[in-house]
């Protein structure tokens with residue numbers, strides 16, 4: 001067992017409760033696709049998929065190699081590959097039974113070729129760019145590409161989907177949905193009715209029931225962010241311990257560049273976590289941590305492997321637990337991120353998988 005002080009604790013209980021909350025927003029027959037891209041937003045790809053595998057109908061990843069890892073771990077769910085891939089990955093997609101999103105027609109012949117070679121019917125989901133301006137076919141290209149897919153024996157047009165750029169902005173979301181609905185209608189008028197029509201991400205699951213169609217893609221919310229409802233709790237807590245406790249005398253600088261200088265004798269703690277662990281250098285002289293119920297400011301620059309915090313004058317802190325961020329309302333990944341103008345998942349996905357063990361608790 002890895003006894004390193006710096007570790008991530010994952011609350012499987014919070015994860016399951018969050019999932020139940022999102023499920024309660026859906027019609028009983030609406031399947032749910034759990035998004036586990038980017039190592040399940042930093043929480044552990046296989047572990048997170050494994051612990052709710054009987055409660056979700058589908059899984060989604062960004063990259064083909066993430067889908068391969070899920071298959072190699074024994075996952076038998078349909079697996080959507082949402083980000084674009086290169087042609088060289090098509091044999092792997094077929095071999096591992098993955099379901100790519102289609103944003104252009106350049107690879108259709110190759111999908112057919114390898115699907116035939118692997119003796120499968122390859123399901124494809126057409127992605128429509130309804131305003132996100134990232135992946136997806138332009139609305140007026142969809143019908144042609146759909147027909148092209150349908151003209152190949154080993155390809156199935158299984159889905160048509162879109163992604164919101166900003167669900168919270170009603171007019172933008174209304175506009176995107178209107179474009180999407182007209183594309184789905186156009187397909188229908190041509191007798192093309194893919195099994196799955198999907199658009200909703202976490203926020204849309206809760207606030208845009210008109211975007212549920214017959215499949216939803218649940219990501220960030222299940223990990224505890226972006227949906228601000230009391231039932232939703234952060235799943236990841238990033239923790240460490242005080243490993244050196246000492247007094248910095250008045251006038252003495254702290255860390256590289258002495259960007260912090262003691263105005264008086266100051267008790268400090270050295271924490272063995274740094275930007276190589278995923279605690280960003282941007283928190284130098286900005287962030288705070290929670291030790292023994294007290295918030296302690298980071299002083300000086302966050303280094304690659306260590307950082308220094310100011311400790312209260314009283315008390316003994318050696319080996320005391322340090323909460324860097326997690327399931328504490330004043331110190332979530334979201335509150336931390338807002339200090340540097342970023343978002344919660346920027347913080348959770350940064351935590352190093354190499355160096356920081358994930359420990360899973362189910363109570």
Ligand SMILES: *Cc1c(COP(=O)(O)O)cnc(C)c1O
Pocket residue numbers: 035037082163200201202203217218219220221
């Ligand atoms: C990441 C992603 C999702 C999940 O979105 P959340 O906001 O994390 O719920 C859904 N669809 C696509 C295409 C994505 O890239």
